[in-house]
Amino acid sequence: MDWKLEGSAQKTESHVLQEQEVVLEDTGEDGISESFQLLQIDVECEHQEREAPPTGSAMWCSKNVQRKQRHWEKIVAAKKSKRKQEKERRKANRVENSGICPPHSKRFLRFLTKEKLLEAKHSGPRLCIDLSMTHHMSKKELSRLAGQLRRLYGSNKKADRPFWICLTGFTTDSPLYEECLRMNDGFSSYLLDITEEDCFSLFPLETLVYLTPDSEHALEDVDLDKVYILGGLVDESIQKKVTFQKAREHSVRTARLPIQEYMARSQNGKNYYSEILAINQVFDILSTYFETQNWPEALKKGVSSRKGYVLRNLVDDGQPKIVPEGGEVAGGALTQESSKRW
Numbered sequence: 001m002d003w004k005l006e007g008s009a010q011k012t013e014s015h016v017l018q019e020q021e022v023v024l025e026d027t028g029e030d031g032i033s034e035s036f037q038l039l040q041i042d043v044e045c046e047h048q049e050r051e052a053p054p055t056g057s058a059m060w061c062s063k064n065v066q067r068k069q070r071h072w073e074k075i076v077a078a079k080k081s082k083r084k085q086e087k088e089r090r091k092a093n094r095v096e097n098s099g100i101c102p103p104h105s106k107r108f109l110r111f112l113t114k115e116k117l118l119e120a121k122h123s124g125p126r127l128c129i130d131l132s133m134t135h136h137m138s139k140k141e142l143s144r145l146a147g148q149l150r151r152l153y154g155s156n157k158k159a160d161r162p163f164w165i166c167l168t169g170f171t172t173d174s175p176l177y178e179e180c181l182r183m184n185d186g187f188s189s190y191l192l193d194i195t196e197e198d199c200f201s202l203f204p205l206e207t208l209v210y211l212t213p214d215s216e217h218a219l220e221d222v223d224l225d226k227v228y229i230l231g232g233l234v235d236e237s238i239q240k241k242v243t244f245q246k247a248r249e250h251s252v253r254t255a256r257l258p259i260q261e262y263m264a265r266s267q268n269g270k271n272y273y274s275e276i277l278a279i280n281q282v283f284d285i286l287s288t289y290f291e292t293q294n295w296p297e298a299l300k301k302g303v304s305s306r307k308g309y310v311l312r313n314l315v316d317d318g319q320p321k322i323v324p325e326g327g328e329v330a331g332g333a334l335t336q337e338s339s340k341r342w
Contacts, residue, residue, distance in 0.1 A: 113157050117191040120164040125224055125290060128199045129279065131232040132169030133242065134176045141234040142179045148234070150184040151280040153192065159287045166193040167232075168202060200250045203227045210247035211282060213275045214240075215254035218261055222290045230279045257285055262296050263309040274307050 129149070134142060149167075156162045171177065172194075180187045195202065210229045211219065222228075229252075231243035247254045259275050277285075285302035289295055296311050303309055 114191060116160075116162055117157070117164070120162045123224075124161065125163050125222055126166065126227045127163040127283065127286070128166045128168050128203075128227060128229045129232045130169060130199050130229055130243075130246075131167055131176060132198055133231065133233050133246075134174065137176075137234060139175070139179075142176050143183065145176065145232055145234045145279075146179040146183045148278050148280045149180060149232075150187075152283045153190055155280065155284055155287060159291065161287075161291050163283075163287065163290075164192070166195065166199075166202075168195055168197060168199040170194050171196050199227075199229055200252065205250065205252055208252045210243060210252050210254045211256065212241075212243040212247065212254050213256050213277075214244035215256040217253075217255050218258040219255040220258070222286060228286065230282055232279060234278075257282065257299070257302075258295055259299060259303060259309060262299055262312060263303065264312050265308055266305075266310045275309070277302060277307075 129152075134145070137145070153165065156165060199208065207225065207227050208229060209219075209226050210231070212231065229247075231246070233242060244254060257275070257277075281302045285298045288301050289298035292298065296313070300311060
Protein backbone atom coordinates (compact mmCIF):
# COMPACT_ATOMS: atom_id res chain seq x y z
CA MET A 1 0.00 0.00 0.00
CA ASP A 2 2.80 2.47 0.87
CA TRP A 3 4.62 1.62 -2.33
CA LYS A 4 1.60 2.59 -4.38
CA LEU A 5 1.29 5.98 -2.63
CA GLU A 6 4.95 6.71 -3.14
CA GLY A 7 4.72 5.82 -6.79
CA SER A 8 1.72 8.09 -7.32
CA ALA A 9 3.56 10.99 -5.64
CA GLN A 10 6.51 10.58 -7.96
CA LYS A 11 4.14 10.57 -10.92
CA THR A 12 2.55 13.81 -9.69
CA GLU A 13 5.91 15.62 -9.35
CA SER A 14 6.93 14.44 -12.82
CA HIS A 15 3.71 15.77 -14.22
CA VAL A 16 4.23 19.23 -12.62
CA LEU A 17 7.77 19.48 -13.99
CA GLN A 18 6.53 18.65 -17.45
CA GLU A 19 3.88 21.39 -17.22
CA GLN A 20 6.55 23.99 -16.16
CA GLU A 21 8.76 23.00 -19.11
CA VAL A 22 5.78 23.45 -21.44
CA VAL A 23 5.15 26.95 -20.03
CA LEU A 24 8.80 27.93 -20.49
CA GLU A 25 8.77 26.71 -24.04
CA ASP A 26 5.64 28.74 -24.73
CA THR A 27 7.07 32.03 -23.29
CA GLY A 28 10.41 31.77 -25.09
CA GLU A 29 13.16 34.38 -24.84
CA ASP A 30 10.75 37.34 -24.63
CA GLY A 31 9.19 36.04 -21.45
CA ILE A 32 12.57 35.57 -19.80
CA SER A 33 13.66 39.17 -20.59
CA GLU A 34 10.40 40.54 -19.23
CA SER A 35 10.95 38.67 -15.99
CA PHE A 36 14.43 40.12 -15.64
CA GLN A 37 13.12 43.61 -16.35
CA LEU A 38 10.53 43.27 -13.63
CA LEU A 39 13.19 42.15 -11.18
CA GLN A 40 15.40 45.16 -12.11
CA ILE A 41 12.52 47.58 -11.62
CA ASP A 42 11.84 46.16 -8.15
CA VAL A 43 15.49 46.58 -7.12
CA GLU A 44 15.65 50.20 -8.34
CA CYS A 45 12.44 51.08 -6.54
CA GLU A 46 13.78 49.64 -3.30
CA HIS A 47 17.05 51.61 -3.70
CA GLN A 48 15.18 54.87 -4.32
CA GLU A 49 13.02 54.31 -1.29
CA ARG A 50 16.13 53.96 0.88
CA GLU A 51 17.76 57.16 -0.47
CA ALA A 52 14.61 59.30 -0.45
CA PRO A 53 14.76 62.32 1.97
CA PRO A 54 12.64 62.17 5.11
CA THR A 55 9.10 63.28 4.75
CA GLY A 56 6.48 64.54 7.14
CA SER A 57 7.61 66.06 10.49
CA ALA A 58 11.33 65.35 9.88
CA MET A 59 11.40 67.45 6.71
CA TRP A 60 9.45 70.28 8.43
CA CYS A 61 11.90 70.46 11.35
CA SER A 62 14.87 70.73 9.03
CA LYS A 63 13.35 73.63 7.11
CA ASN A 64 12.38 75.35 10.35
CA VAL A 65 15.93 75.14 11.68
CA GLN A 66 17.33 76.52 8.45
CA ARG A 67 14.85 79.39 8.53
CA LYS A 68 15.83 80.27 12.10
CA GLN A 69 19.49 80.08 11.20
CA ARG A 70 19.03 82.50 8.29
CA HIS A 71 17.04 84.85 10.52
CA TRP A 72 19.75 84.83 13.18
CA GLU A 73 22.48 85.51 10.60
CA LYS A 74 20.51 88.54 9.37
CA ILE A 75 20.25 89.88 12.94
CA VAL A 76 24.00 89.48 13.55
CA ALA A 77 24.84 91.18 10.26
CA ALA A 78 22.45 94.05 11.05
CA LYS A 79 24.05 94.57 14.49
CA LYS A 80 27.54 94.64 13.01
CA SER A 81 26.45 97.16 10.41
CA LYS A 82 24.78 99.32 13.05
CA ARG A 83 27.86 99.31 15.27
CA LYS A 84 30.05 100.27 12.34
CA GLN A 85 27.73 103.13 11.37
CA GLU A 86 27.61 104.37 14.97
CA LYS A 87 31.40 104.29 15.20
CA GLU A 88 31.72 106.28 11.99
CA ARG A 89 29.13 108.77 13.23
CA ARG A 90 30.97 109.39 16.51
CA LYS A 91 34.24 109.75 14.65
CA ALA A 92 32.70 112.30 12.28
CA ASN A 93 31.22 114.24 15.22
CA ARG A 94 34.58 114.43 16.97
CA VAL A 95 36.24 115.71 13.84
CA GLU A 96 33.47 118.24 13.24
CA ASN A 97 33.42 119.52 16.81
CA SER A 98 37.16 119.75 17.27
CA GLY A 99 38.07 120.82 13.78
CA ILE A 100 41.21 118.68 13.89
CA CYS A 101 42.35 115.39 12.46
CA PRO A 102 40.94 112.14 13.86
CA PRO A 103 42.51 111.12 17.19
CA HIS A 104 45.60 108.99 17.25
CA SER A 105 45.71 105.41 18.39
CA LYS A 106 46.26 104.56 22.05
CA ARG A 107 49.65 103.12 21.26
CA PHE A 108 50.76 106.38 19.63
CA LEU A 109 49.41 108.44 22.54
CA ARG A 110 51.36 106.29 25.00
CA PHE A 111 54.47 106.90 22.93
CA LEU A 112 53.90 110.68 23.03
CA THR A 113 53.38 110.59 26.80
CA LYS A 114 56.61 108.66 27.29
CA GLU A 115 58.51 111.12 25.11
CA LYS A 116 57.15 114.11 27.06
CA LEU A 117 58.10 112.58 30.41
CA LEU A 118 61.61 111.69 29.25
CA GLU A 119 62.05 115.21 27.89
CA ALA A 120 60.99 116.63 31.26
CA LYS A 121 63.76 114.61 32.89
CA HIS A 122 66.35 116.70 31.04
CA SER A 123 64.70 120.08 30.55
CA GLY A 124 61.53 120.26 32.67
CA PRO A 125 60.87 121.35 36.24
CA ARG A 126 61.68 118.82 38.94
CA LEU A 127 59.53 117.76 41.86
CA CYS A 128 60.62 115.58 44.78
CA ILE A 129 58.24 113.74 47.08
CA ASP A 130 59.93 113.35 50.46
CA LEU A 131 58.87 109.91 51.71
CA SER A 132 61.31 109.70 54.61
CA MET A 133 58.56 110.32 57.20
CA THR A 134 56.31 107.37 56.43
CA HIS A 135 57.53 105.28 59.38
CA HIS A 136 55.29 107.40 61.64
CA MET A 137 52.17 106.63 59.59
CA SER A 138 49.48 103.99 60.07
CA LYS A 139 48.44 101.53 57.37
CA LYS A 140 45.35 103.60 56.62
CA GLU A 141 47.49 106.71 56.16
CA LEU A 142 49.90 104.77 53.93
CA SER A 143 46.97 103.67 51.76
CA ARG A 144 45.81 107.26 51.39
CA LEU A 145 49.32 108.38 50.50
CA ALA A 146 49.58 105.62 47.86
CA GLY A 147 46.34 106.86 46.32
CA GLN A 148 47.63 110.43 46.26
CA LEU A 149 50.80 109.32 44.49
CA ARG A 150 48.71 107.54 41.85
CA ARG A 151 46.60 110.64 41.20
CA LEU A 152 49.68 112.87 41.12
CA TYR A 153 51.36 110.67 38.53
CA GLY A 154 48.16 110.50 36.47
CA SER A 155 47.89 114.30 36.40
CA ASN A 156 51.53 114.61 35.38
CA LYS A 157 51.02 112.21 32.46
CA LYS A 158 48.13 114.33 31.14
CA ALA A 159 49.98 117.63 31.47
CA ASP A 160 51.22 119.38 28.33
CA ARG A 161 54.39 120.38 30.20
CA PRO A 162 54.99 117.64 32.76
CA PHE A 163 57.37 117.67 35.72
CA TRP A 164 60.04 115.07 36.32
CA ILE A 165 59.13 113.35 39.58
CA CYS A 166 61.53 111.80 42.04
CA LEU A 167 60.45 109.75 45.06
CA THR A 168 63.20 110.19 47.65
CA GLY A 169 63.74 108.28 50.89
CA PHE A 170 61.75 105.45 49.35
CA THR A 171 62.85 101.86 49.88
CA THR A 172 61.48 98.92 47.93
CA ASP A 173 61.05 96.86 51.11
CA SER A 174 58.96 99.48 52.90
CA PRO A 175 55.24 99.08 53.71
CA LEU A 176 54.46 102.10 51.51
CA TYR A 177 56.09 100.45 48.48
CA GLU A 178 54.03 97.30 49.03
CA GLU A 179 50.91 99.44 49.36
CA CYS A 180 51.72 101.26 46.11
CA LEU A 181 52.11 97.95 44.30
CA ARG A 182 48.82 96.71 45.73
CA MET A 183 46.75 99.82 44.98
CA ASN A 184 48.34 101.20 41.81
CA ASP A 185 48.31 99.12 38.63
CA GLY A 186 51.62 99.33 36.79
CA PHE A 187 53.35 101.19 39.62
CA SER A 188 56.63 99.36 38.99
CA SER A 189 56.69 100.76 35.43
CA TYR A 190 56.02 104.42 36.35
CA LEU A 191 58.35 106.82 34.53
CA LEU A 192 59.95 108.48 37.55
CA ASP A 193 62.99 108.15 39.79
CA ILE A 194 62.92 106.13 43.00
CA THR A 195 65.81 106.38 45.40
CA GLU A 196 66.60 105.58 49.00
CA GLU A 197 68.67 108.75 49.30
CA ASP A 198 67.35 111.78 51.11
CA CYS A 199 66.36 114.77 48.99
CA PHE A 200 68.79 116.99 50.96
CA SER A 201 71.78 114.86 49.94
CA LEU A 202 70.62 114.23 46.38
CA PHE A 203 70.56 117.86 45.19
CA PRO A 204 72.48 121.02 46.08
CA LEU A 205 70.77 122.74 49.00
CA GLU A 206 70.65 126.11 47.22
CA THR A 207 68.43 124.60 44.50
CA LEU A 208 65.83 123.18 46.90
CA VAL A 209 62.49 124.80 47.77
CA TYR A 210 60.42 122.95 50.36
CA LEU A 211 56.72 123.66 49.90
CA THR A 212 54.95 123.82 53.25
CA PRO A 213 51.80 125.69 54.38
CA ASP A 214 53.68 126.99 57.44
CA SER A 215 56.16 129.04 55.43
CA GLU A 216 56.13 132.82 55.63
CA HIS A 217 57.03 133.23 51.96
CA ALA A 218 54.52 132.85 49.16
CA LEU A 219 55.62 131.08 46.00
CA GLU A 220 55.78 133.58 43.17
CA ASP A 221 56.88 131.49 40.19
CA VAL A 222 58.04 128.03 39.10
CA ASP A 223 61.75 128.17 38.32
CA LEU A 224 63.31 125.53 36.09
CA ASP A 225 66.56 125.81 38.02
CA LYS A 226 64.89 124.89 41.31
CA VAL A 227 63.87 121.53 42.75
CA TYR A 228 60.55 121.68 44.58
CA ILE A 229 59.88 119.33 47.48
CA LEU A 230 56.56 118.07 48.80
CA GLY A 231 56.40 116.24 52.09
CA GLY A 232 54.79 112.85 51.58
CA LEU A 233 52.93 112.88 54.85
CA VAL A 234 49.33 112.04 55.64
CA ASP A 235 49.10 112.79 59.33
CA GLU A 236 45.78 112.19 61.03
CA SER A 237 47.31 112.83 64.44
CA ILE A 238 48.04 116.34 65.65
CA GLN A 239 51.61 117.04 64.50
CA LYS A 240 52.17 120.60 63.37
CA LYS A 241 54.95 122.08 61.28
CA VAL A 242 56.65 118.74 60.62
CA THR A 243 57.80 119.57 57.09
CA PHE A 244 58.63 123.18 58.00
CA GLN A 245 60.91 122.13 60.85
CA LYS A 246 62.62 119.54 58.67
CA ALA A 247 63.42 122.20 56.05
CA ARG A 248 64.74 124.53 58.74
CA GLU A 249 67.04 121.83 60.07
CA HIS A 250 68.73 121.56 56.67
CA SER A 251 68.71 125.32 56.03
CA VAL A 252 66.53 124.92 52.96
CA ARG A 253 64.32 127.67 51.57
CA THR A 254 60.59 127.23 52.18
CA ALA A 255 57.53 128.54 50.37
CA ARG A 256 53.76 128.21 50.50
CA LEU A 257 51.11 128.45 47.83
CA PRO A 258 49.79 132.03 47.42
CA ILE A 259 46.34 131.16 48.71
CA GLN A 260 46.16 134.19 51.01
CA GLU A 261 47.19 136.54 48.19
CA TYR A 262 44.58 135.41 45.65
CA MET A 263 41.82 133.85 47.76
CA ALA A 264 39.66 134.87 50.68
CA ARG A 265 37.66 133.09 53.34
CA SER A 266 33.97 132.78 52.65
CA GLN A 267 31.20 132.07 55.08
CA ASN A 268 30.13 128.44 55.18
CA GLY A 269 27.86 126.34 57.35
CA LYS A 270 30.66 124.38 59.03
CA ASN A 271 32.89 127.41 59.70
CA TYR A 272 35.78 125.35 58.33
CA TYR A 273 38.84 126.95 56.75
CA SER A 274 42.01 125.14 55.78
CA GLU A 275 44.99 125.72 53.53
CA ILE A 276 46.12 122.11 53.98
CA LEU A 277 46.02 120.15 50.73
CA ALA A 278 46.91 116.64 49.61
CA ILE A 279 50.12 116.34 47.62
CA ASN A 280 48.23 115.61 44.39
CA GLN A 281 46.17 118.80 44.89
CA VAL A 282 49.32 120.85 45.41
CA PHE A 283 50.79 119.33 42.27
CA ASP A 284 47.66 120.17 40.25
CA ILE A 285 48.12 123.81 41.27
CA LEU A 286 51.82 123.84 40.37
CA SER A 287 51.24 122.09 37.05
CA THR A 288 48.36 124.38 36.04
CA TYR A 289 50.34 127.49 36.93
CA PHE A 290 53.39 126.25 35.00
CA GLU A 291 51.23 125.87 31.88
CA THR A 292 49.04 128.98 32.24
CA GLN A 293 51.18 131.38 34.33
CA ASN A 294 47.94 132.28 36.07
CA TRP A 295 47.70 131.80 39.85
CA PRO A 296 43.93 132.39 40.20
CA GLU A 297 43.20 129.75 37.56
CA ALA A 298 45.65 127.33 39.16
CA LEU A 299 44.33 127.84 42.69
CA LYS A 300 40.76 127.43 41.50
CA LYS A 301 41.65 124.00 40.17
CA GLY A 302 43.40 122.76 43.32
CA VAL A 303 41.57 124.45 46.19
CA SER A 304 37.99 123.22 46.43
CA SER A 305 35.20 125.24 47.98
CA ARG A 306 35.09 122.74 50.85
CA LYS A 307 38.29 124.33 52.16
CA GLY A 308 36.34 127.53 52.82
CA TYR A 309 38.28 129.68 50.34
CA VAL A 310 37.17 131.34 47.12
CA LEU A 311 38.90 133.62 44.65
CA ARG A 312 38.86 137.30 45.57
CA ASN A 313 37.17 138.31 42.32
CA LEU A 314 34.17 136.23 43.38
CA VAL A 315 34.09 138.11 46.66
CA ASP A 316 34.22 141.42 44.81
CA ASP A 317 31.25 140.30 42.71
CA GLY A 318 29.23 139.97 45.90
CA GLN A 319 28.60 136.23 45.80
CA PRO A 320 30.44 134.78 48.83
CA LYS A 321 30.83 136.81 51.99
CA ILE A 322 34.42 137.45 53.01
CA VAL A 323 35.47 136.49 56.51
CA PRO A 324 38.44 138.23 58.16
CA GLU A 325 41.28 135.93 59.14
CA GLY A 326 41.30 135.15 62.84
CA GLY A 327 37.88 136.83 63.23
CA GLU A 328 34.46 135.48 63.99
CA VAL A 329 31.36 134.93 61.95
CA ALA A 330 27.76 134.47 62.84
CA GLY A 331 27.32 131.15 64.53
CA GLY A 332 30.65 130.89 66.35
CA ALA A 333 34.41 131.17 66.06
CA LEU A 334 36.51 129.83 63.24
CA THR A 335 37.51 126.22 63.59
CA GLN A 336 41.11 125.12 63.91
CA GLU A 337 42.85 124.06 60.73
CA SER A 338 43.47 120.45 59.89
CA SER A 339 46.72 118.85 60.97
CA LYS A 340 47.48 117.22 57.60
CA ARG A 341 50.60 118.84 56.16
CA TRP A 342 51.93 118.77 52.62
